[in-house]
Amino acid sequence: xxxxxxxxxxxxxxxxxxxxxxxxxxxxxxxxxxxxxxxxxxxxxxxxxxxxxxxxxxxxxxxxxxxxxxxxxxxxxxxxxxxxxxxxxxxxxxxxxxxxxxxxxxxxxxxxxxxxxxxxxxxxxxxxxxxxxxxxxxxxxxxxxxxxxxxxxxxxxxxxxxxxxxxxxxxxxxxxxxxxxxxxxxxxxxxxxxxxxxxx
Amino acid sequence: xxxxxxxxxxxxxxxxxxxxxxxxxxxxxxxxxxxxxxxxxxxxxxxxxxxxxxxxxxxxxxxxxxxxxxxxxxxxxxxxxxxxxxxxxxxxxxxxxxxxxxxxxxxxxxxxxxxxxxxxxxxxxxxxxxxxxxxxxxxxxxxxxxxxxxxxxxxxxxxxxxxxxxxxxxxxxxxxxxxxxxxxxxxxxxxxxxxxxxxxxxxxxxxxxxxxxxxxxxxxxxxxxxxxxxxxxxxxxxxxx
Numbered sequence: 001x002x003x004x005x006x007x008x009x010x011x012x013x014x015x016x017x018x019x020x021x022x023x024x025x026x027x028x029x030x031x032x033x034x035x036x037x038x039x040x041x042x043x044x045x046x047x048x049x050x051x052x053x054x055x056x057x058x059x060x061x062x063x064x065x066x067x068x069x070x071x072x073x074x075x076x077x078x079x080x081x082x083x084x085x086x087x088x089x090x091x092x093x094x095x096x097x098x099x100x101x102x103x104x105x106x107x108x109x110x111x112x113x114x115x116x117x118x119x120x121x122x123x124x125x126x127x128x129x130x131x132x133x134x135x136x137x138x139x140x141x142x143x144x145x146x147x148x149x150x151x152x153x154x155x156x157x158x159x160x161x162x163x164x165x166x167x168x169x170x171x172x173x174x175x176x177x178x179x180x181x182x183x184x185x186x187x188x189x190x191x192x193x194x195x196x197x198x199x200x
Numbered sequence: 201x202x203x204x205x206x207x208x209x210x211x212x213x214x215x216x217x218x219x220x221x222x223x224x225x226x227x228x229x230x231x232x233x234x235x236x237x238x239x240x241x242x243x244x245x246x247x248x249x250x251x252x253x254x255x256x257x258x259x260x261x262x263x264x265x266x267x268x269x270x271x272x273x274x275x276x277x278x279x280x281x282x283x284x285x286x287x288x289x290x291x292x293x294x295x296x297x298x299x300x301x302x303x304x305x306x307x308x309x310x311x312x313x314x315x316x317x318x319x320x321x322x323x324x325x326x327x328x329x330x331x332x333x334x335x336x337x338x339x340x341x342x343x344x345x346x347x348x349x350x351x352x353x354x355x356x357x358x359x360x361x362x363x364x365x366x367x368x369x370x371x372x373x374x375x376x377x378x379x380x381x382x383x384x385x386x387x388x389x390x391x392x393x394x395x396x397x398x399x400x401x402x403x404x405x406x407x408x409x410x411x412x413x414x415x416x417x418x419x420x421x422x423x424x425x426x427x428x429x430x431x432x433x434x435x436x437x438x439x440x441x
Contacts, residue, residue: 018219018220019219019220111293111423112293113294113296113297113418113419113420113423114213114214114226114296114297114300115214115216116419117419118419118422118423119422119423120422146254147254147255147256147289147292147293150284150286150289151286151289151290151292151423154285154286154287154289154290155286155290155423157286158286182248184248184251184252184277185277185280185281186251186252186280187251189281189283190283193283
């Protein structure tokens with residue numbers, strides 16, 4: 001016996017979510033229909049509104065329903081500091097860590113030729129334009145420490161080299177509370193290469 | 201019982217996230233050429249393999265499965281992750297894109313693997329960037345069945361004072377304007393000291409690879425243009441300042 005066509009359609013639709021296979025999709029659909037109708041309506045309505053209205057911030061390319069996001073509009077943020085991150089999730093992580101009072105630029109990915117992502121897909125001309133227009137003093141490249149992330153950081157620093165701006169890169173190091181014994185060799189050798197004088 | 205392969209030397213060409221914690225990885229291996237595999241749980245927070253499964257890291261790993269997508273296990277480092285600067289990283293992305301585009305899966309390419317390992321080792325010396333990339337490209341051409349043969353299309357020796365054009369199937373033809381014979385002879389002897397010879401080598405590689413790559417351009421070539429585009433800009437903008 002199969003589910004009725006509409007229920008089947010709902011199950012198929014839920015499978016577009018990451019990590020949701022046929023079984024999970026079926027469990028979710030049945031839960032919504034059997035026990036959580038109210039939540040289901042809320043979900044449907046929010047989903048529709050978000051998909052319709054949420055776009056990219058004109059300034060930093062993060063996800064927002066406004067033309068310019070709250071962070072970019074805020075007077076309290078230092079416009080001369082610009083932190084370049086790969087995804088909105090990275091931006092949130094940096095914000096939660098605290099300690100950074102500048103603004104952001106979200107690339108929405110990294111350079112990855114095999115995946116067909118080149119410089120054009122990351123809005124890099126928009127980044128250059130922003131650095132020029134806002135008279136940014138320091139660009140902090142906070143892309144991931146992977147080969148693609150490093151290549152992206154390198155590309156951006158070359159792109160900005162003719163502008164009067166300091167370009168810095170996040171440090172590589174050992175996680176706080178980590179134990180050297182359990183840290184991979186790549187991280188350790190980078191931490192060794194990037195060692196700092198002991199503060200007095 | 202599915203066949204399994206143990207302790208193969210390998211390099212990651214590309215990896216992309218798969219489900220919550222796994223990754224789909226494309227690898228270049230010594231005895232089995234390019235293979236695709238799933239590394240389960242590799243993106244978990246505590247996974248040790250997270251740092252291992254990335255391009256440049258020399259690896260030794262095992263896999264099982266008969267299908268085209270293997271299950272990877274026993275992933276071990278087999279040497280240090282080289283610390284490479286920006287331009288060298290672009291070269292790696294370029295080499296990986298070439299391999300990903302041109303190599304058929306599961307065809308043994310041991311010479312190419314050795315040339316790739318050599319390329320990665322030599323990328324740490326900036327002045328070796330271009331020569332090692334060219335050697336790699338030419339080994340790739342040979343592996344694919346289109347070797348560069350430094351002789352004219354009739355099999356005769358190249359003359360230093362003659363100019364030649366290159367065709368990917370028939371080889372070098374004498375022409376009025378084209379590659380200079382003495383530069384081609386320098387390339388044959390892998391004498392890279394002259395900048396003009398390096399330039400000719402690059403052009404030759406492009407012409408030889410073009411028909412194999414087809415219409416779709418290599419995206420990684422754009423990565424080399426960031427600095428040079430700016431330099432052109434600044435030269436042009438100087439008179440206005």
